[in-house]
Amino acid sequence: MRKRIAFIAIGAAAVCAPVSANHGPDLGLHPGYTVMTIRPDSFKPQVTGMEFLPNGDLLVETWRGTTGPNANDNSTGQDIPITGTRTGEGKLYRLTNVKGTDRNAITVTEVAKGFHDAMGLCVVGNDVYVGDIDRVLKLVDANGDGVYESSVEIGKIPSYHAWFEYAFGPVHKDGKLYMALAVGVQNSGWPVKQLGPDRSSVISFPITGGKYSIVAEGLRAPDGIAMGPDDEVFVTDNQGGWRPSSQFHHIVQDRFYGYQVDPKGPIQTKVNGKVTPPAIWTPHAEANESPTEPYLMKAGPYAGQFIYGDVGRGGIYRAFMEKVKDPATGIEEYQGAVWCMSGGLEVGVHRVRTGPNGEIYVGGLGNGGHSNQGWNETTFGLQKLTPNGVKVFEVIALRSRAKGMELEFSMPVAEAAAKTLTNYQVQQWWYKPTGEYGGPKQEVQTRAVKSVTLSPDGKRAFLEIDGLKTGQVVYINLNANIKSTDAKALWYAKSWYTLNNISPSQPFENTTASKPVVAAKPPGLKVERLAGSLRVTLPGASSLQVRLLDFQGRLVRGGASSVGSATLDAKGLNGLHVLRAEGAGRVLSQPIVF
Numbered sequence: 001m002r003k004r005i006a007f008i009a010i011g012a013a014a015v016c017a018p019v020s021a022n023h024g025p026d027l028g029l030h031p032g033y034t035v036m037t038i039r040p041d042s043f044k045p046q047v048t049g050m051e052f053l054p055n056g057d058l059l060v061e062t063w064r065g066t067t068g069p070n071a072n073d074n075s076t077g078q079d080i081p082i083t084g085t086r087t088g089e090g091k092l093y094r095l096t097n098v099k100g101t102d103r104n105a106i107t108v109t110e111v112a113k114g115f116h117d118a119m120g121l122c123v124v125g126n127d128v129y130v131g132d133i134d135r136v137l138k139l140v141d142a143n144g145d146g147v148y149e150s151s152v153e154i155g156k157i158p159s160y161h162a163w164f165e166y167a168f169g170p171v172h173k174d175g176k177l178y179m180a181l182a183v184g185v186q187n188s189g190w191p192v193k194q195l196g197p198d199r200s201s202v203i204s205f206p207i208t209g210g211k212y213s214i215v216a217e218g219l220r221a222p223d224g225i226a227m228g229p230d231d232e233v234f235v236t237d238n239q240g241g242w243r244p245s246s247q248f249h250h251i252v253q254d255r256f257y258g259y260q261v262d263p264k265g266p267i268q269t270k271v272n273g274k275v276t277p278p279a280i281w282t283p284h285a286e287a288n289e290s291p292t293e294p295y296l297m298k299a300g301p302y303a304g305q306f307i308y309g310d311v312g313r314g315g316i317y318r319a320f321m322e323k324v325k326d327p328a329t330g331i332e333e334y335q336g337a338v339w340c341m342s343g344g345l346e347v348g349v350h351r352v353r354t355g356p357n358g359e360i361y362v363g364g365l366g367n368g369g370h371s372n373q374g375w376n377e378t379t380f381g382l383q384k385l386t387p388n389g390v391k392v393f394e395v396i397a398l399r400s401r402a403k404g405m406e407l408e409f410s411m412p413v414a415e416a417a418a419k420t421l422t423n424y425q426v427q428q429w430w431y432k433p434t435g436e437y438g439g440p441k442q443e444v445q446t447r448a449v450k451s452v453t454l455s456p457d458g459k460r461a462f463l464e465i466d467g468l469k470t471g472q473v474v475y476i477n478l479n480a481n482i483k484s485t486d487a488k489a490l491w492y493a494k495s496w497y498t499l500n501n502i503s504p505s506q507p508f509e510n511t512t513a514s515k516p517v518v519a520a521k522p523p524g525l526k527v528e529r530l531a532g533s534l535r536v537t538l539p540g541a542s543s544l545q546v547r548l549l550d551f552q553g554r555l556v557r558g559g560a561s562s563v564g565s566a567t568l569d570a571k572g573l574n575g576l577h578v579l580r581a582e583g584a585g586r587v588l589s590q591p592i593v594f
Contacts, residue, residue, distance in 0.1 A: 025288075025315030027492060029344025032392045033360070033385035038098045043108050044380040045093065047363025049121040049130070050351045054545050055558040058095040058353075059111075059128065060382065061121050063365055090115030092130070092139075094146060098384065099355055099555060112139055112148040120169045120225070120293070122177065124207065124543045131169045131179050134159035136205055155205040155212055160195035163187055168293065169225040172543065173233065176204040178215065178251075180222035180235045183261060190437050191241035193262050200261045202233065202251050217267040218257030218275070219249070223311075223350075224293025229304055229321070236291035236308060239284050244431040244439025246291050247278035248306075248319055250334040258433055279334040280319055280498045281431060281473050284438065287338050287496050289313040292350050298582075300358040300387070301396060301410060307341060309349025311365060314375035316342045316349055316385075320397045324501045337398040337497040347381030356549060356580055360385040393488035398476070398495045400503035404449075404465040405474060407495070412458030412485045423479035424449045426465060428499075430472040447474075455508045458485065462507035474499050525581060525588050530567075534579070534592070537565040541583030548592070549578045570594065 029035055038058075039045065049061030092112035097105040117133035128139045128148065134157050139148035154177065157167050162184025170177035183200045186192045194200075200219050203212040221238035228234045233251040237243060242259045249257055256267050258275040282288050290312030297305050306319040321336035347364030354360055364381030397408040417423055426449060429441040450464040468474060478493040528535040536546045541564040548557040548568055556577060559566040564583065573594040581588045 025310075025313055025340045025343035027315075027340055027343050030316075030342035030385070030392070031491065032387060032390050033342065034388045035344065036101070036103065036384045036386065037382065038095065038103065038106055038361075038384050039382040040106075040108060043093075043382075045363065045382055046365040046380050047351050047382060048090070048119045048365060050353045050361060050363050051121050051123045051128075052353065052355075053094075053123060053128075054126060054547070056099055056547070056555040058098045058361065059121060059123070060093045060095060060363060061115070061118055061130065062091050062093070063117070089113055090118045090132075092121070092128075092148070098361070099359070101386075109146070111146060112151070114151075117166060119166050119223075120179075122170045122172050124172045125545070129154065129170055129172075129177060129207075131157075131167055131177075133157070133165065133167050136170060136177055136179065152209075154207070154209045157181065157203070157212070158196060158198040160184060160199075162192070162195050164189075164221065165199065166221075166223075168222055168235075170205075171225050171227050171233065172207065173227060173231060175207050177207050178202060178204045178225060178233055179212075180219060180225040182219070182221045182223075183259065185220075185240065188437070189240050191260075191435055197263065197265060200259050201265060201267075202235065214265070214267065215253055216251050216255045216257065217261075217265045218255075218259045220259040222249075223291070224308065225251075226294040226296060226306070228294075228296050228306065234279075234294055234306070236282075236294055237278075238290055239438050241435050241437055242433045244433055245284040246282045246288065248280035248282060248291070248294070248338070249276075250279045250321075252276070260435070275433075277471065277500055278498065279321060279500075280336050280338055281496070282317075282338050283441075283473060283475075283496055285313075286494075288315070288317050288340070290348075291317065293352070294319065295352045295354065297354060297358075299354075299356075305397075307352055307354075307360065309352055309362070309364075310375070311348035311350050312375055314343060314348050315340055315345065316352065316360065316362070322397075322399055322503075324400055324503045326501050333500060335400070335498050335500045337495050339395065339492055339495060341492075342385065345381070345383060347378065347383065348375035355384075356547065356555075358387045391488070392491050393484040394491040395478075395495055398497050399505075400497070400499060400501070401462060401507055402502070402504055404463045404468070404507075405476065405497065406507055407461045407463065407476070409459050409461070409484070411488070413454070413461060414483050414485050414487075415454060415458070417479075417481045417483060418454060418461050419452045420479075420481065421449045421452065423481050424452075424463060425475075425477040425479075426463070427475045428467075428469060428472045429475075430469075453507060460508055468499060468502065470499055470501055472499055473497070525590070527579065527590070527592070529570075532569065532571040534568045534570050535565065536568065536579065536581055538581060538583045538588070539564060544581060544583035546579065546581045548573075549580060 046063040120131045122129045130137045136154040137151040140150045166182045169179040201217045202215040222235040237247045255276040256271040288310040292309040294306040294308040318341040321334045323332040350365040351363040362383045399406040426447040429444040453462045474497045476495045526537040546566045557568045
């Protein structure tokens with residue numbers, strides 16, 4: 001089945017906990033991007049997964065197209081079987097030419113089907129893995145025609161057919177596939193006794209197949225799992241029981257993240273009430289409402305930061321993280337800030353991916369008429385945001401400092417307004433997790449800015465603030481008077497920072513170290529010129545994806561290998577090209593002249 005691109009029209013909705021979804025993000029399309037729809041009118045994907053193949057084609061995984069299992073309530077924990085309740089089935093499509101600018105050149109081909117409730121996929125080399133509601137599958141293309149005729153079950157996911165028992169992922173790390181599992185809840189979203197063990201957890205499978213192992217526990221509805229800086233695992237989690245607001249977690253082996261299940265899991269039992277706090281709280285109905293799968297930006301002004309979507313509120317959001325030492329344990333822990341990055345998409349964003357030139361690919365999903373489960377009451381969408389070169393004045397990062405907070409801007413800030421104390425509104429509060437659905441802010445207090453100091457380049461402002469407390473959210477709202485030195489208005493004025501620990505760092509120090517970025521060319525990348533080809537090797541990489549781009553960033557060649565080495569055809573090439581390699585949690589680029 002092949003379809004050609006049509007016009008710009010797109011939609012959205014949700015698979016997360018109930019939210020108020022009659023509004024969008026409080027800003028329009030980010031001025032630094034141009035939006036383009038990358039689907040034909042007849043192709044209406046309810047997107048649950050997106051991933052690029054080594055040759056640049058985009059795989060798009062779709063939902064079954066129903067409003068959920070056929071039940072009005074699960075308060076008694078009754079069984080809701082998978083079979084007999086699906087009005088459609090999940091499918092996988094391959095899209096070509098999505099990285100170009102000609103919508104008419106894009107084709108759509110169905111390449112797999114038969115998934116129960118798949119909520120993610122992963123590409124490792126040329127292999128494609130799908131995370132379904134009760135299993136992880138490796139797709140099989142026996143004749144090499146690009147269509148996956150069958151699949152091999154890598155492992156079984158614990159599933160008891162309760163309401164909302166989705167499984168998210170997988171992602172790949174060190175020969176294992178990681179999945180984040182939601183718990184069964186009442187139809188209203190409130191907690192319910194679990195029908196079996198090991199939900200509410202992150203689990204891992206050997207990529208070659210086998211039984212799962214429990215990594216961590218205490219999650220509610222982690223609609224997305226991702227690899228972050230230093231090849232570590234992160235998830236978002238949605239508001240609900242034991243979740244007064246949504247959260248962003250760094251996943252560490254044997255930690256418990258607060259969602260209490262009955263019966264208790266082994267980690268919840270072992271920690272005996274000790275909860276690892278979220279790296280970031282995302283204040284409900286302010287920052288966002290239903291956070292979805294994060295994705296690490298590897299290039300551009302947001303390198304080392306996450307972007308993610310929101311199916312309830314709509315839009316794309318951005319998360320900056322830094323490591324600050326916990327004085328009680330001596331361990332450096334992630335904490336950081338969130339911002340709304342872009343609206344203007346006409347889709348509740350469920351999945352995001354990026355391209356080699358900083359493009360952002362957006363897939364949407366929803367439940368149609370269920371206005372509390374999908375922004376704009378829409379059900380599908382697929383778009384691309386391309387950087388357009390417009391310079392935007394915005395807050396790039398927010399860091400903890402010994403006596404306050406340090407704002408980093410994308411360009412120098414006008415000094416007079418920046419040093420006017422009344423141009424800053426600062427509040428702080430904390431959250432109290434309970435078994436009830438959601439929860440209010442606790443002890444909201446205003447904090448006074450005592451002084452403002454600018455860095456020599458004018459891009460950073462240190463706010464001296466009295467009374468900041470750990471374990472709380474710091475909210476900073478900037479007055480519209482704060483502009484760049486060339487009078488550009490601030491794109492987004494609000495920042496929410498989760499202050500788990502106060503950094504001992506002084507203003508403007510350790511900036512590079514506290515902002516994780518992907519190394520441009522670390523030692524170990526080896527490029528060999530062979531007769532008519534290039535061999536690229538990265539020792540220690542369990543998988544390696546390499547692409548050769550022309551000077552305009554267009555894909556020329558692509559290849560991949562699961563053993564840390566890949567060979568590219570270089571016949572007939574002339575002039576300057578860029579070699580781009582991804583592996584071992586790093587992105588590396590270097591020029592190549594033929």
